[in-house]
Amino acid sequence: MTFNDRIFGVLLIVLAVAYGWGATQFPEPFGGAEGVGPETFPYLLAAVLAVSSLYLIVRPDPDNAWPWSRTGVELLIAVAVLIVYTMLLQPLGFILSTLLAVGTLCWRMGATPIKAYVTGGVAGVVVFLVFNFALDLALPLGLLSFLEVN
Structure with missing residues (x-):
């Protein structure tokens, strides 16, 4: 049943990319792009989600069932x-x-x-x-x- 984890991992990568892209749509903060802006937290979440998704794809649980x-x-x-x-x-x-x-x-x-x-x-x-x-x-x-x- 490793196939289930891999499907889920691919879907989560798509979500991570969409989430990261959504963060690029935030308006630029007043005064330029210095320091931490409103997009920083979504970028971090997208990166963690992408890495976790890759782990699911590369090392799926052998006994996983939906x-x-x-x-x-x-x-x-x-x-x-x-x-x-x-x-x-x-x-x-x-x-x-x-x-x-x-x-x-x-x-x-x-x-x-x-x-x-x-x-x-x-x-x-x-x-x-x-x-x-x-x-x-x-x-x-x-x-x-x-x-x-x-």
């Missing part, structure tokens, strides 16, 4: 949640869309709905604050744009 049971269904749900997350990121903003995505994924992994969505809300706020204030990288506020500090 999880067509409940695990496979949960994986498909997780992919669907992440796709919806990307679609909601601009209109709802980072905090609300992260609350929904992380909360749903935590709930699917067995947390109670209240704990899951509280975790999603805390994750959304903490990551937003880190990116906005510590890294000085703006994330979309969406529906919460009234919180924006000028």
Whole structure:
């Protein structure tokens, strides 16, 4: 079943290339391209994903089988949640869309709905604050744009 890992590795390389290309579409920061810009983190993620994908292609797991049971269904749900997350990121903003995505994924992994969505809300706020204030990288506020500090 090494073929499954190799197919998955090729698909992940395509995703890494698309992700890296998407990072090139970010607008250039004001004042030139000095230092770390908004594209740096996506470039790093694309590179790690590409290297990991190559590992899957070169050294696949010999006993790997696709999880067509409940695990496979949960994986498909997780992919669907992440796709919806990307679609909601601009209109709802980072905090609300992260609350929904992380909360749903935590709930699917067995947390109670209240704990899951509280975790999603805390994750959304903490990551937003880190990116906005510590890294000085703006994330979309969406529906919460009234919180924006000028």
